[in-house]
Amino acid sequence: MLLNGIITGLIMGGILSLPVLGVAVIYGITGIPNFAIGVIGVLGGFVTWYFLSFNMGVAIVIGIAVCFIIGYIIQRILLTPISERGGDSTLFFIITVSVGFVFEGIIRAIFPRPNISLELPRIGTINLAGVTVEGFKIFALLFALGTLVVIRLLEEHTEIGKSWQATSQNLKLAKLIGINTNRVFSIASGIGCALACVGAIFWGSLYNLQVSTGWDLGFMGFIIAVVGGIGNIWGGIISALIMGMVMSFSGYLLGGEWQSVILYFIVILVLIIAPKGILGSERSL
Amino acid sequence: MIEPILKITGLTACYGKISAIKAINFYAHDNEIVGIVGPNGAGKTTLLESIAGSMRIKNGRIFFLGRHIEKWPVLKRRQLGLMLVPQEGNVFPMMSVKKNLEISVILSNRAERKGLIDYVYELFPILWERRKQIANTLSGGQQKMLAVGLGITSNARVMLIDEPSIGLAPKLVTRLFETLKKIKEDTKKTIVLSEQNIKILNIADRLFGLEAGKIRFDEKTKNLSRDIVKDLYLGSIS
Numbered sequence: 001m002l003l004n005g006i007i008t009g010l011i012m013g014g015i016l017s018l019p020v021l022g023v024a025v026i027y028g029i030t031g032i033p034n035f036a037i038g039v040i041g042v043l044g045g046f047v048t049w050y051f052l053s054f055n056m057g058v059a060i061v062i063g064i065a066v067c068f069i070i071g072y073i074i075q076r077i078l079l080t081p082i083s084e085r086g087g088d089s090t091l092f093f094i095i096t097v098s099v100g101f102v103f104e105g106i107i108r109a110i111f112p113r114p115n116i117s118l119e120l121p122r123i124g125t126i127n128l129a130g131v132t133v134e135g136f137k138i139f140a141l142l143f144a145l146g147t148l149v150v151i152r153l154l155e156e157h158t159e160i161g162k163s164w165q166a167t168s169q170n171l172k173l174a175k176l177i178g179i180n181t182n183r184v185f186s187i188a189s190g191i192g193c194a195l196a197c198v199g200a201i202f203w204g205s206l207y208n209l210q211v212s213t214g215w216d217l218g219f220m221g222f223i224i225a226v227v228g229g230i231g232n233i234w235g236g237i238i239s240a241l242i243m244g245m246v247m248s249f250s251g252y253l254l255g256g257e258w259q260s261v262i263l264y265f266i267v268i269l270v271l272i273i274a275p276k277g278i279l280g281s282e283r284s285l
Numbered sequence: 286m287i288e289p290i291l292k293i294t295g296l297t298a299c300y301g302k303i304s305a306i307k308a309i310n311f312y313a314h315d316n317e318i319v320g321i322v323g324p325n326g327a328g329k330t331t332l333l334e335s336i337a338g339s340m341r342i343k344n345g346r347i348f349f350l351g352r353h354i355e356k357w358p359v360l361k362r363r364q365l366g367l368m369l370v371p372q373e374g375n376v377f378p379m380m381s382v383k384k385n386l387e388i389s390v391i392l393s394n395r396a397e398r399k400g401l402i403d404y405v406y407e408l409f410p411i412l413w414e415r416r417k418q419i420a421n422t423l424s425g426g427q428q429k430m431l432a433v434g435l436g437i438t439s440n441a442r443v444m445l446i447d448e449p450s451i452g453l454a455p456k457l458v459t460r461l462f463e464t465l466k467k468i469k470e471d472t473k474k475t476i477v478l479s480e481q482n483i484k485i486l487n488i489a490d491r492l493f494g495l496e497a498g499k500i501r502f503d504e505k506t507k508n509l510s511r512d513i514v515k516d517l518y519l520g521s522i523s
């Protein structure tokens with residue numbers, strides 16, 4: 001049971017780490033807390049579901065692309081201009097939550113189904129030290145960790161990655177040096193929403209996807225990111241894995257009803273002890 | 286007379302309702318060092334930021350390389366050939382020296398990049414020694430060198446540098462100024478720098494005296510005595 005709990009926890013954490021990464025990328029680079037990314041990701045999940053019978057690969061690509069474009073555009077026409085006029089966290093909270101409600105409405109209007117399940121291939125099962133795990137779940141976890149590594153590599157070795165770092169460390173100097181910071185922001189927002197979409201797709205195939213799942217993914221992603229040290233992607237992923245573990249064990253030991261009580265109790269405790277999160281954050285909310 | 290490459294007329298910029306610089310006329314020619322001297326709060330930073338585009342102006346025109354750029358965003362001015370090394374926050378704090386320089390050549394074509402970075406290492410050998418060090422762990426003087434280095438690698442036609450001597454030991458100031466002069470001679474570019482340090486007289490071709498947001502004098506350095514410059518500072522104290 002112990003091992004089972006650990007594995008379930010790791011996988012849950014792995015999936016959650018995708019929206020967490022989305023939040024971390026967007027907040028780390030733009031400095032804007034975007035609470036809509038979960039809902040946007042779920043919209044991408046519904047889009048994928050719609051095209052799934054056509055071709056799985058194409059469907060996933062379309063879903064992710066739709067999310068990237070939405071993220072790019074809302075940053076470009078809405079969030080960047082507000083930020084240039086000096087918007088603060090409270091304003092961004094209200095605006096991005098409103099954006100989330102807009103997209104929630106759009107999902108309900110386009111897909112009049114409360115609840116979907118994405119039928120993705122299961123890739124068999126794997127036996128880990130006596131515990132049988134679906135290969136697909138392992139894939140989800142590896143994908144999340146792989147994404148983290150890819151982001152890190154991009155930051156170290158590509159021009160666009162270095163521009164991200166420069167923009168997040170010193171926006172004014174980045175502009176003066178000639179980085180197109182508006183484009184950096186838009187791409188970051190697009191990538192963040194695309195990551196949320198991948199999270200939603202995994203979620204939808206392992207559990208099921210409802211319109212409201214977007215808020216769960218978004219807020220949970222945000223809270224976990226804050227616990228890890230917001231904007232800090234290593235902190236985010238560690239925090240996601242720990243929280244996955246907490247959820248899995250509290251679920252096993254005390255039953256599902258207690259899961260969120262324990263989870264958020266721990267969140268509050270961590271933030272009282274370390275207000276900047278486990279690994280600390282460069283920026284603060 | 287030859288047309289200046291940078292010419293500013295009637296420039297006014299405000300913080301809220303208070304104007305920090307009023308109806309400034311300013312110009313710089315190709316391949317010269319122009320100093321803007323003035324006491325604390327004279328408006329030096331405001332003027333340089335207005336030229337670079339990181340400060341919004343209220344009135345006036347900025348003419349650069351044949352274009353009116355006063356309405357352009359920072360990036361477009363940068364692309365045309367203006368670069369500001371700001372007074373504060375002038376390095377990327379969590380990046381290594383090397384990465385700082387690598388990111389600052391972003392607008393140059395690939396063939397030029399290595400040469401620009403090598404030139405900075407040649408001017409400031411200590412930066413080569415410290416190339417793997419994270420910028421905010423450098424000493425104040427080394428950070429200044431890196432900041433000026435970012436200006437050089439930008440390869441801009443006109444480099445604006447805001448008070449590079451602040452916080453530096455006198456010996457370092459002399460060395461930095463000599464280096465700026467060498468940069469001008471090597472690259473044939475224009476350097477506009479704001480200063481409170483009297484040693485500016487040793488390197489500038491021309492000086493603008495700025496006080497309380499207004500130009501007090503505009504003279505070739507060779508026609509200026511130390512006293513005129515010093516009076517500018519004392520004037521604001523009395």
Ligand SMILES: Nc1ncnc2c1ncn2[C@@H]1O[C@H](COP(=O)(O)OP(=O)(O)OP(=O)(O)O)[C@@H](O)[C@H]1O
Nearest residue numbers: 300305323324325326327328329330331332372448
């Ligand atoms: N952010 C700001 N808000 C309000 N007033 C400001 C601001 N920045 C500067 N000022 C005011 O504008 C005037 C010019 O300031 P500026 O920074 O341009 O001077 P400076 O010559 O660069 O001074 P220093 O040598 O101290 O850097 C000063 O009176 C200053 O108090």
Ligand SMILES: [Mg+2]
Nearest residue numbers: 329330372448
């Ligand atoms: Mg200043």
